[in-house]
Amino acid sequence: MLYSSELIKGTLRTIILKLLCDQQRMYGYEITQKVKELTNNRIQLTEGALYPSLHAMESEGLLVTETEYIGKRVRKYYSISKTGKAKATEKVNELAEFMETMRVLLNIDLRTLTVQ
Amino acid sequence: MLYSSELIKGTLRTIILKLLCDQQRMYGYEITQKVKELTNNRIQLTEGALYPSLHAMESEGLLVTETEYIGKRVRKYYSISKTGKAKATEKVNELAEFMETMRVLLNIDLRTLTVQ
DNA sequence: CAAACATACATAAATCTCTTAGGTATCAAA
DNA sequence: TTTGATACCTAAGAGATTTATGTATGTTTG
Numbered sequence: 001m002l003y004s005s006e007l008i009k010g011t012l013r014t015i016i017l018k019l020l021c022d023q024q025r026m027y028g029y030e031i032t033q034k035v036k037e038l039t040n041n042r043i044q045l046t047e048g049a050l051y052p053s054l055h056a057m058e059s060e061g062l063l064v065t066e067t068e069y070i071g072k073r074v075r076k077y078y079s080i081s082k083t084g085k086a087k088a089t090e091k092v093n094e095l096a097e098f099m100e101t102m103r104v105l106l107n108i109d110l111r112t113l114t115v116q
Numbered sequence: 117m118l119y120s121s122e123l124i125k126g127t128l129r130t131i132i133l134k135l136l137c138d139q140q141r142m143y144g145y146e147i148t149q150k151v152k153e154l155t156n157n158r159i160q161l162t163e164g165a166l167y168p169s170l171h172a173m174e175s176e177g178l179l180v181t182e183t184e185y186i187g188k189r190v191r192k193y194y195s196i197s198k199t200g201k202a203k204a205t206e207k208v209n210e211l212a213e214f215m216e217t218m219r220v221l222l223n224i225d226l227r228t229l230t231v232q
Numbered sequence: 233c234a235a236a237c238a239t240a241c242a243t244a245a246a247t248c249t250c251t252t253a254g255g256t257a258t259c260a261a262a
Numbered sequence: 263t264t265t266g267a268t269a270c271c272t273a274a275g276a277g278a279t280t281t282a283t284g285t286a287t288g289t290t291t292g
Contacts, residue, residue, distance in 0.1 A: 006126030006278075007214045009249055018222050029269050035221070042217050049250050051271060073258050073269060096224045098123045099215045101158050105151070106134050108212045110226065125249080125278055145240050165279050167242060189240060189287050 008043065012053055014095050015045075017062065017080065017088035025066075025079040028054060054078055062087050124159065128169055130211050131161075133178065133196065133204035141182075141195040144170060170194055178203050 015035060020026060026034065032045045057063045062084035066077050080088065103110065131151060136142060142150065148161045173179045178200035182193050196204065219226065 006250095007211065009125045009278080010123045011218065012249080015221065027269080028271095033268095038221050039217050042213075043221070046251065047269090047271080048252070048273090053249090055271095070269090071258070075269070092222055092224065095123065095218065095222065096226075096229055097158075099218065099224070100226065100229050101155050102127065102211065102215065105131065105154050105159070106208055106211065108208065108215070110212075110216065113212055113216050128278080143240080144242095145238095149239095162280065163240090163242080164244090164281070169278090171242095186240090187287075191240070 011095065012045070012049055013057065014088075014091040015043075016050075016053065016057070017084060018092055020063065020078060020080040021085060021088045025077045027075050027077050031078075057084070127211065128161070128165055129173065130204075130207040131159075132166075132169065132173070133200060134208055136179065136194060136196040137201060137204045141193045143191050143193050147194075173200070 016031060019031060019034060023034075028047070028050055032047065032050060035043050035045050054063065058065055058078070061081055063078045064081050066079075068075050068077060102108070132147060135147060135150060139150075144163070144166055148163065148166060151159050151161050170179065174181055174194070177197060179194045180197050182195075184191050184193060218224070
């Protein structure tokens with residue numbers, strides 16, 4: 001089951017920043033696969049959203065890139081800057097608080113929730 | 117503190133449907149106030165988003181309206197239909213699963229989270 | 233008693249984020 | 263040799279919301 005994508009809106013940057021906080025460096029395609037794997041195919045990032053988002057965060061100084069060649073194929077690695085790290089923390093905290101607020105508002109019982 | 121509103125996107129209908137599930141009937145302005153109160157001013161629904169959303173859900177048969185006059189002032193009450201109730205459950209469950217997935221993905225520890 | 237604020241509805245243009253759809257190219261497997 | 267995976271990218275369109283605006287009544291306060 002895939003989530004109705006409206007929900008993903010607004011969380012893409014948070015996901016990317018948090019992943020890059022933990023993983024040192026990753027390239028775009030790798031990010032899509034990692035998210036897919038970590039969420040048991042529940043969240044499938046689209047490239048049309050991912051790449052522009054990566055480019056934007058690079059130009060904002062949140063991410064830094066280095067390009068490498070694997071054979072003849074280009075691979076663009078992204079890693080997180082100091083500013084990016086701060087932004088990651090901020091965004092994750094904000095999302096956490098938002099989720100907690102929604103949990104209370106909608107009276108969602110997380111104890112009975114197991115996603116697998 | 118108000119949430120950066122991107123997060124709210126995609127959850128507006130869920131909030132409205134769930135509230136109307138619990139409250140029998142409410143009017144638009146009342147919904148904004150109730151959400152504000154229940155979230156300690158954290159979520160502030162904008163009227164530009166709320167009213168079109170209510171109108172859409174009415175035309176989709178999820179909500180039913182009755183108009184009343186309080187003095188000379190119009191008040192439009194919304195209540196939830198049977199279809200709406202089913203939709204509410206569906207949407208709340210979907211959001212709950214999405215939040216749980218995000219919690220795992222971002223490694224958010226809800227035990228240390230207290231929103232107040 | 234007038235101004236400010238709250239209540240109560242509504243619409244429309246602009247904005248933002250993402251999807252859909254397309255494009256290019258390399259590499260591995262069947 | 264064709265299919266599928268890897269790997270990058272952009273642009274048009276869609277969808278949900280914000281911002282701005284409008285109308286009008288009721289209440290409070292200086």
